[in-house]
Amino acid sequence: MSNTEAHPVEPSCGGPSQTGPPPAVEVLTAREVPLGGPRAMTVRRTLPQRARTLIGAWCFADHYGPDDVSRTGGMDVAPHPHTGLQTVSWLFGGEIEHRDSLGSHAFVRPGELNLMTGGHGISHTEVSTPRTTLLHGVQLWVALPDEHRAAPRDFQHYAPAPVPLDGGAARVFLGTLAGATSPVPTFTPLLGAELSVDPGATVRLEADPHFEHGLLVDTGDIRFDGTPLAPAEMGYAAPGRTTLTVTNAGPDAARLVLLGGPPFGEEIVMWWNFVGRTHDDIVQAREDWMKGTRFGEVQGYDGAPLPAPELPNAPLKPRGRAR
Template identity: 55%
Template structure:
């Protein structure tokens, strides 16, 4: 998924202060695109916090009536220096990328794309493509790649079956990393965890944690209390490292939530549009090479990002860079 903001601001992401208790991060609405602009709720990066472990981007969308919104139709666009982590609660999305991958994803599955030095891809869930699918609902995350891995080759993997377990009556599906003895086969480049949590009404779940990790819990639906603090739907809660357990309490209705976490990311990253780099010069060069590739011009841009086959439409051009140097911004 791309960031379709026309004037994206640079985000300098660093591990934040540990803080105390449970911190709440309010979502902001961002138009994703499509004929009638499907809206997503973004909680990372935020003014409060730019990273949770290596996770630098959290988008939460739906439930969206694709007959009204037009669904997801994101033309080929580039990424550098990150992994895109896509999973659904409802619907179906078709992923195509410059490696030649063409993969539909359904609820309970994972699409994981490693950008490395550079790749481009498209994502679609439209009534014309999937006429039987009525609703789209899910999340997309980005993880920042460590410096040792961010210049490597691009890759894509689809995990059709993710490990699940029962924990205090809740269903836990481990998407990345490991949790409570269950491990995802998906490749990760930093110590991390991502999981879907489905709690029945009234459940009290004691979730075992890696004490080295900071964690976030995104509430999709229902009433959830995290370590004694109520988290509204679509909000992201944050807890610092040092806990070996997190108590989750469901209210009068079932709860669906997403857990993310990892060791605090000890590298400062510069994120602008769909590029995760380290310096102004890197981002400017990536944008210039993508513009060349999007225009179909032979050269280093096409060699770096490639071309998506099978998508009916032109690639997305990059937004205009600000007329000032991309630089770290204070918290």
């Protein structure tokens, strides 16, 4: 998915991990962002924001739907570039057709991971299919560490089986949780899982104390380590926890996405669809995209590529990691 904002934020983050006892869960509220087009579907963005720009290496989180595509037109994101990151597509409902400049042609379906590595540069398209009536899911980005941010283009698909939990279930699409491990390789330690929690149930999960975690609520009346979270909110838990407790106080099953990883120890600059280390990295990536170099071509999409927004007048400045 592309960041289609005309004036994208330019966070830079990094720094040491939390020391001492972990604080209470921090509640991150989403802001609504239109995803382009005359009948733009709206996404709810919890990362990046001024309060927090990274959770582990997770640097971007959009939550959308259930979106009636007959009313909004659904998703139709023209060819656009990425550098220095991986995109993670995860659906709850509907179907998206993916094409990229590696030559991949795949369909994103509920409960199936599609992970694309941009590295030095890739371009892709995302279009909801004609058989989709309701579109519902999340789009996530992972920042690549400096030694791997020019990694070759890659595309991975994985359909994790549900793992039963006491009070719910999990689908682990990246990393390890509740005894299940995803075979999909990552460049930094990561956790990504869809959780379901039964009505009135509490799920307790063993946690790596070196990880920070984010819990994004899709549905449910949730308490995350005792902190209330409403749908579309994300709860942030600092490192130091060995257990995560998720309670669904509502009358229906809850659905959530759990993200995690050790604090990302490098400063990054993120602007539009690019992750770099300096202002000049971003300038070069934008120039290469507008010249039609570096990112390759997407075959099979009927339409022009997205133009890059104009860069701000001032140099892109670091935005410190919340501590």
